[in-house]
Amino acid sequence: MAEAHQAVAFQFTVGPDGIDLQLSHEALRQVYLSGLHSWKKKFIRFKNGILNGVYPGSAPGFMLVLAGYLGRAHYLKVDPSLGLLVKLGRHVPVRYACRTDFTKKIAFGGVMVGTGLWIAIIFSMRTVLKGLLSWHGWMFAPHGKMTWQIRLWLVCILNIFSGMQTPMLYSFQNSLPHLPVPSVKDTMRRYLESVQPLLSDEEHRRMQSLALDFEKNLGPKLQWYLKLKSWWATNYVSDWWEEYIYLRGRGPIMVNSNYYVMDFLYAFPTHLQAARAGNVIHAIMLYRRKLDRAQIKPLMLQNTIPMCSSQYERMFNTSRIPGIETDTVQHMSDSRHIVVHHRGRYFKVWMFYDGRLLLPREIEQQMERILADTSEPQPGEETLAALTAGDRVPWACARNAYLRHGKNKKSLDTVEKAAFFVTLDDTEQRYDPSNPVESLDHYAKLLLHGKCYDKWYDKSINLIVFKNGTMGLNAEHSWADAPIVGHLWEQVLSMDPVKLGYTADGHCRGEPHPNLPGPQRLQWNIPPECQTMIANSLSVAVALANDVDSHIIPFSDFGKGLIKKCKISPDAFIQLALQLAHYRDKGKFCLTYEASMTRLYREGRTETVRSCTMESCAFVRAMIEIRSEKLCLLTQAAEKHQQMYRLAMTGQGTDRHLFCLYVVSKYLGQDSPFLQEVLSEPWRLSTSQTPLQQGELFDLVNHPEYVTTGGGFGPVADDGYGVAYMIVGEKLINFHISSKCSSPETDSHRFGNNIRQAMLDMLNLFELDKKTLK
Template identity: 30%
Template sequence: AVFRNDHIFSLTPYHADGTMFSVAEAAAALQQVLDMSSSVLEEAEEPSISVLTSANRDKWAAVRTDMMERSAVNRASIREIETALYCLSFEDASPSSKQEVAQLCFAGDGRNKWFDKSFTTLVFDNGRGGCNAEHSPVDAMVCVSMFDYVVKRTRDKVILERAHVFEPLPRSAVPPPTKLNFELWPALSMAIETASVELTQLINDVSVRVFKFKHFGKAFIKNYKMHPDFFVQMAIQLAYCRMHGEPVATYETGHTRAFFHGRTETIRSCSLESVAFCKAMADAATKPADALAALRAALTAHGEFAQLALSGRACDRHLLGLYIAAHFSGMTPRPAIFTDTAYKKSGGGGNFVISTSNVGYTPLFGGFAPMRKDGYGACYSILDSRINISTSSWNTCAHTDCQKFGEHLVKALIDMQHLCIAASPPPAQGPSKL
């Protein structure tokens, strides 16, 4: 499914005999979409049907059922989108920075995206690109791996075939895309308007910031015999404690791919050891060797809990299963553990103040909204000589600021580097193998 100017097209990128389109044929087909979207836009503007997919799940489910039952045209168009391999959106913005790209990929203006789909590639008018992913069907790393592959292949082609430009083909060389139409009625138009207003409010409430940390990367960290991911997690702990004066429940995504159909488990980054490290860094009287020892103890504790999570021996998914079982069995009152204030304060029930995710050792930036209104999102990727970071916060919370949090995180990383160097001379640096 291809989106442009609130119009949706179905494009089949292969011939009747099953052969895939060539690059030139794919370009010709996509050019047809651009041409058709411009011509129909001149005739009449269409409401953004896709904005309905941003609505509350129950509301959208009711509207979708009504659309499917009342109109064969709508039913056919929705099925065409929902059975598409994925979505491609040609955006009319021209972002000039990674910051702008990040904000637009998060939701942009909310148009031209079918949010129910797990992966939408966004291409902007100036050639920049990104993706909007909803990873209920798969772990986020599946989306990351796919997009990373596309980026690397594109760069390889540019390097190897820099002088190669294919001859444009006439439109008749490929079958035309099919414009997907929708029938409207007053209640449906009102639902579109309501969803648009609510989405605009949501978009305006979320701030995203990106930081390209160039001081060092995984090569430096590994030379000190530390795990790069654990190192960044402790920097996040230090940044929050410095900014807000206390430790809080922190979520890191852990995978359980060792198990059949394994998805995620929570790695709890805030520990007694991480708190001790933050206190050591806050005390000017702490000797570098002692602070480094506290850091290593925190890294060890984090690694041990991470191993528990990855091997199916953590607590959060187990507790979630018990909560769901209690809910569907109609237990009243709810089990006391789920109503205890300690459960919420520890992050239970979706209450982690800091939500974090490592999107691997790729050059990509990722991001997401915070779990709580008074929380932060922190996403990062770790390369040999740099770390890509994105932070997020809700604008309606007066106590959080993702720009300042990102700056504190950058400062924490630099201070931890200085700590390592001050406590012991840097080892001979070799190539990173991770």
């Protein structure tokens, strides 16, 4: 064991002949290499911090400004500091420079003033960039049309961004604008418009009265505090959103908050569990190294407009820590190990040896050792992780009372400070063409909740590798949103079968290490009282897991390629299909949640698009009543949806503003009947698109088997549906549907059939007009 080697690196004995020193040179070598690795990482972070701090400036730009300024001063024979150097000499120790010859005065003063000039130029460029990025007129322009204002705006942005320095992951952070606070009047208007199709005339008039009273009386007072926060804080929403929506929730995070991501749909790179784990763990660690060095290319809309990268910071070495009233997010600056769970046992696996990252075959070697270990779990160890799956208060109590002492503290710290968590599952999961529905549904449920004790649900990332080599992720939600994990997963999937690859017999390429220390079994001493608490949490989690009705649909009848030929946004098309499917499923409309990102702003996370509109309802009714103007109503509804999506992306949404107003009202101790009613409305249809952000990584034309399945989440409302969808390539759309078995109103498979039929029926509208498909 690496720890054992380090523990005996220095020993001594005292005898009659004096002190006998015993040094383990191999252990000292590992200690030296470990320290060297740590200092290299610190230096890289320091260097990147400077480069990000001066972006869009660069070292060549600094030298150019300095040389130009010094050259001008030397040519004109003038003091480049304009007398400032002489004045400073009276107060600070620069007298020597002031009394030397004129050439040295020029050099010293030129460097001083030139540096200040360079900093002023950077500050000016950054201010101009922030102003340019605050303008979103380009987003509201008609599709395919480029006005002169947009052309001028793009030229300005490209000319400022295109410097000598290649942007790193966090280069744009200081140039991103702050999220604006909408006016109370606009928010009230948009809210009333969004609930109009869901309320009777009398109910809507009552809500209008409540909204008007709020707008005139309490609203302005709450708005003042939000304005103040928006001036002072980087983002007026994100910290409260993380705290009150995620960390203060006292119910289970399994199913209710955590989400999952699946493997390839049709490709099976290897049948060996240890080999797949070896390649994938290595790929994840390579991604973490790029993340530490800020070498990941920042995500940019249309390859021009940067998006916030702050959520990447806590992807690894992060764990949610339970508390009595609120949880906290613990993030370590570095972690050199992972924790692997197999058959109820926990193993610590070092990811570095000889000062380098373990190679895939070496990681496979470690996984093989764990799989070959026949030892039994210690008392209480097998179901220990059920504490993270149950209610938060019992978990916090058990953690403080029984797991923060002795050997339990050391083992718990090892888990919580690991880079990420790995589960070697002893079941076989994959897409089975002969039984597609049941195979995918069961696969999704195992990723979402599994046995309720085989994942550490508090870890930022859980990697699950099944016995036959299929894999997936389970992610905790508080630290970041799904697109961040999706970015990692796309890189891992693109690297695994192609760049890393496998041998003909399914092993990772390379050779095992002859002297690699093996995994370290974690030791626990769990008393009977704690075991009782574990059993209680497990019963809560099992009841929650058994109530999940999950259904996966790989919709391959058509994809975004055909939808675009209809000149309709693919996202708007799918959202309208969901509205039509829901009405056919339940015979009524409902409040609908679609997640939209606000990462055009610094530290932005999400906003809600209220997809159920007057226009979408008119279209659905036309489809049900078989009216002739269906195609026209579909187009109008799609345009309305796109408009609302753009408003949400540009900080003009409704729900985050209402949420923050509600938080302020609670701080002030002033209840608002309007806000209480708004915040208590259930989202019976909660939807989210999982975007494919790096399509260039997958050659789906030549390798269509490398399509990803996407991921999903649990139901939000007891009597509602959760729907995640992923548009893959031109011909495939994957739907992940969830609901509760206990609800008599919902059935995920029934709703899935309604979605499929709605998609086909909507496409048939365009087939009536052949010109739209040309």
